[in-house]
Structure formats: C-alpha cells, structure tokens
Amino acid sequence: MTWVTSLLSVAAMSLTHGASPHSARVELNGVSKRFLTPSGDVFTAIQDVTFAVEPGQFCALVGPTGCGKSTSLSLVSGLDKPSSGTVSVGGTAVDGIADGVSFMFQTDALLPWKSVLANVALGPIFRGASKREAQASARDWLRRVGLAGFEDRYPHQLSGGMRKRVAMAAALINEPRILIMDEPFGALDVQTKAIMSNELLALWEQVRCSVIFITHDLDEAVALADRVVVMTSSPGTVKDIYDIDLPRPRGDVQEIRFQPRFVELQRQIWRSLRDEVERAYAATAGVPA
C-alpha cells in the first residue's frame, strides 16, 4: 500500500514541477569550435554561431550533415568547450557539465547491462536520491512514456522505438530546464516517428522545459518547433532563424502539415536549406561547388 501512495506523491510532485515555469534561456554568442585533425591541421567545425532559445521555447536546429549541429549542442551541455565565443544557460556561462541540462544522444546511449528501470533511475541516483525514490520516480516516468510493464527488460530486448522512449524517460526524469535532443527519432519509421513526436509534444506541454531539437526532417521541425534555426554547410554558422507562429497546442503532427501556413513556412525554410544541402553534398562528393 505504501508504495502506491509514494508513487502517487512522486507523480503529483513532478506534475506540479511541470506546471511551474521550469526552463531556462540558452544563448550562444559568436561561438566557434575548432578541432585538431590527426594530420595536425586545424578543422573548423562551427564558426561564429549566434542564436538564442527563450525559456520554455521549442527550438529546432536544421542543417546539412556534418555542419556542426551535434558539436554546437555538446557545447551547450558542457561536454565540450568552445574555442571562442560564449555559451550561457539561464544567464550563467557554461563551464563543465551544465546543471539542469538533459541530452538525448544521436546514437543509443542506454547502458546495455542495466534493466530499463535501472537505466531510467540513473539520473536521480547520480544526483543522490535513494534507490527506492529513484525507482519509484523511474516507474512513474516509464508509465508516462507508455512503457509500464517493461521495467525488467534489458535494452536489447526492446524495439528501436521503445529504446527511444526509455531514453526520453531517462532524460526527462531529471526535470531538466533544457532538453537537448539530437535526431531522437531519426532512425524510426515514419508512423512511429509521428506517434513519438505527438507524445513528445504532449509530455513537453506538461513539463515546459526549453527544448533544442536537431532534425533532418523539415516537416518535423516546423510541426514541433516555435523557432527553427537553419545552419550553413561546414563550417557551420547560423544562416536564418524562423519563428513559427502556428498556434499551440498543435495537435496531431500528421494533420498540421496540411494547413496552408505550415506549407508556406515549410517551403520558405526549405528554400533556405536547399542550397546548403547541395553545397554540403558537393563538398563530400568531391564535385566542385
């Protein structure tokens, strides 16, 4: 009986947290990142990137492959340091792992030797919660992402879509002020992607953290985001920023794409992105641009 009440109180707690404004502003100012290649040359991955994400805003980052999207976001999370420029989260400059930032990686980053429940419970345990609290909270988050009943499975026993849900629960359980998602649904089929996008929107409307979301899918970017940042081909810099004025709640992402305003915005952004994609393709294919 006691675990039921504790579970309910945990659920209530995280819901009230979600209702209160629990987000932060992200600001990149003239940020560049250079790498030293094995041959000793300097490679500029991103150059003078400047954009901001307002508190509680959903921002999509699009750009051709290799333009430095993942690199930019590793700077926001504090996993890496910029070579020049400043990154700030909630008004303070990022130095080391930024507090209140969760990161859903481009590739699977679940621990294969831990059960689904233990994977989701990692965040609270790292932050000093007791095992019992952490597991109660993890159970609650697994229920919210629709994975109740799968607590004891290992990641390899889940489908790709289910693993993404686990990663989502593991990221949200820390109640981040900023959620970074690097092509979270890139490897999923179109239907599953649509379902996951809807669920992400529903969860986000409860939690209301700021989100930075990398995608190659413009439909997805426009359907989900308040702001779309278009990056140029490598070395990446910000080309255009579009504010998406589609009303919220957006409802079904499959439906919204037939609205005239959606089509108009999508076309605008595609025109901006197309040149960069072609330039990036020419560069990697070795064809003179």
Add this chain to the structure above:
Amino acid sequence: MNDQHPSASGVAENAVFESSAASMTGGPSPLPDLAAGTRTNLASKLRWQGRFKVWGGQLLLAVVIIGGWQWFTAEHWVDPFTYGQPTGIVHRLYTLFRDGTAFGSYPEQILVTLQEAVYGFLIGAAAGILMGVSLGTNRYLSSVISPYIKVVNAIPRIVLGSIFVVAFGFGITGKMLLAAVLVFFVVFFNAFQGVREVDPNVIANARVLGAKPLHIIRHVTLPSAMTWIIASLHTAFGFAIVGALVAEILGSEKGLGLVITTAQGTFDADGVFAVMLTVAVITLVAEFILTRLERRLLAWRPQSRSDAPAI
C-alpha cells in the same frame, strides 16, 4: 562449454613452458562465441541429432587415444616405464588416495595446492582489475606506469618462484605470490583494454545525467569491462594452478608439485600422470564454476537466437 576447456588450459600451459611473456601480451583471449547464428525451434530436433553425433565422435576419439595408448604400452611397442600406461595411472591414483604420500595424505596435498592457487587467483585478479581500471581511466597514470609494466611483463616470471623460495621459504606464501603474479598480468591487460573499449558516448550520457567519476566507474566502466575481465579469468585460473605447481616444484614441503618431483625422482611416470589427471579435474571444476559466474554476471548480454526462450 565443452569447446572452451582445451583452449583455456592449453594456452596456460604452453605459455608457461615457453616461459616467455610474449604470448601473454598478445591481447585479450577471444570471447566465447555466443552469436552462433540464427536457428529456429523447428531445427531443434536436428540440433539434438547433431549433438549426439558430436558426443559420439568425442567418445570415439577418447577410446582411440586411451585405448591406443594402453594397447601400445601393453604390447611394449612403447615403453610403459617411461610413458606410463592408462591402467597404471588409474592404479597409481588409487594407491595415492589409499596410502597417501611420505608427507601426508593425498587429499591434503590437493588442498594445499588448491589453497595456494585459489588465494593467488583471488589476489592476482583483484590487483589486476584494480590496476587495469585505474590505468585505463587515468591517462597520466597509464603513461607513467605502462613502461614499467611492460618491462616486468617481459621478464620470465616463473624465475620469480626461486626468489620467493629464498624469501618466504617452503611455506604457502611464496606459492600464492607466484600464482598471483601470473594471474595479475593476464587480468590486468584485459581489464585495461576493456576499460579503453568503453563507448565514450555512454560515458558522456552518464556525465550529463549527473554522474561523478566514481559513479562512472561503478555503473559504466566496470560493467562494460566485465566482458573482457571474465574472459581473462578462464585463462587466469590455469595460470594460478601452474604458478602454484611450479613454485612447489622449486621448493616446498607439501603440495601436488612435491608429489610430482617425488614421482620424478623415482622414475614413476604413472605417478606424474596421476597428478596431471588430478590437476586437470581441478581445472575443469574451476572452469565450470567460472562459466556459471560468467552466465550470472553477463546475463544482460543478448543471447544467440537458439538460446533465447522463444515460444
């Protein structure tokens, strides 16, 4: 499981008799092949037939080798005095258990050697894991210490047995230490490599979730390196037994190694083979226990299709 025994003990013995370190630096021992390919339940019957065929072949091979040995020595084409004889070995084993040795009962000798090997194994494995994980996670430490480990690894370590006899006398301490030293290097190199193979992405994920360095070692590095470490433990136990035996041969007052030197001194080939048989049984039992441990610790690994409990 059957397939692993010969390779594991074989590696151990070869490396020591060559008493060269090169074979130990050659990287990790291969992991047991779990991905045996895709098989359906329908093939289960065929698989059992295949299994019986293998068992039949194995039995036949044993009969041919042991029977041939017995036959050749019985006919005196091969000298049974020098090369022993299967029935003689079994009889010698029986008398060893019945009459004991000049320095105590035979089970007592087994226990002494087992004690040295097991303690040596535990000490060596613990030290190997500790050093492997420390050096694997700390680049500075590994740059400073690596050259020394390489130098020590290049020394034929069996010779240390003589020093231990001088230092610790005929008691079990020196034997334990030699076993531990042999085990240490096998486990160390595997643990080190295992730590280096940890997916950096998974570590980054743990860091963003708020993990402190000790959290990362406990929840990420160690479990990830465990596949490598466990694989090395199979070989390592063989090394522990060999270390204990060799140290006993170099100088001791009890143990299976002493039984071997005594048998050698009396030109008792059957006696040497009888001890070898005893050691083989011990190694097989240890191998069995380690395999159980491996199954438990690595239960999270995807099984091959044929093992997965599908309906």
